[in-house]
Every structure is written in C-alpha cells, then in structure tokens.
Amino acid sequence: MTNLAEKLAESLKNNGVSLSYGPKESVDGHELIPVALVSYGFGGGSGSGSSGGDDSEVGEGEGGGGGGLSIPVGAYVGGPEGAVFRPNVVAVLAVSIPVIWTLGKAIARIVKAA
Numbered sequence: 001m002t003n004l005a006e007k008l009a010e011s012l013k014n015n016g017v018s019l020s021y022g023p024k025e026s027v028d029g030h031e032l033i034p035v036a037l038v039s040y041g042f043g044g045g046s047g048s049g050s051s052g053g054d055d056s057e058v059g060e061g062e063g064g065g066g067g068g069l070s071i072p073v074g075a076y077v078g079g080p081e082g083a084v085f086r087p088n089v090v091a092v093l094a095v096s097i098p099v100i101w102t103l104g105k106a107i108a109r110i111v112k113a114a
Helices: 002-019 089-113
Strands: 025-027 030-050 058-079 082-087
Touching: 002 030, 058 089, 082 089
Parallel strands: none
Antiparallel strands: 025 030, 030 058, 058 082
C-alpha cells in the first residue's frame, strides 16, 4: 500500500502547473490557452477492535478514496494587443455564489448586532 501512495504522490508532483493550463489551441485564427482551477485530494483509513463484550464480534476495517475537481475559469486569447485573459463568466458566477452568500450572512449579523 505504501508503494502505491508514493507512486501516486510522485505522479501528481510531476504534473504541477500542467493540470491548470491546457494545450495551446487555434480557434478562428486566434491562439488560446485554456485555464482551469484544479483541486484533488486523497484519504485512507484503518481500524480494529471489538464491537462489544462478545469476543466473537471483532471489528476490522480499511478504506481509502480520492477525488478531484476542475473548474474552467477562462482562457488566455492571443490577439493584436497580445495575450488577454478572458474569464468564463458562468464559472466565475458559480464560484462566487458561496462568497456572496457568506458576505450577506455576515452583514446581516453585523446589522442585527448593531
């Protein structure tokens, strides 16, 4: 199990920035580089022990899992003025909803306390 974790950590360390920036594409004569917010995580567990006073019921356990997320935030688009970042408006709005909600709750508590 340790070798698998070491191999996984090494492969993710080698990817680095290449996970956030896609390969250069040409669309309608414009060069663009897609940009994404990338996050991933892994976990594992183990356990043992008895589940009560009866020795016939011995508890055991193992487990593991992982997951990842990629949100396309925009692209760098090349043009006559150079490379310009063009945001993905839908992704920006979706990511900003929790921030706006939290800010609204904080302001409401401040007003209520005052």
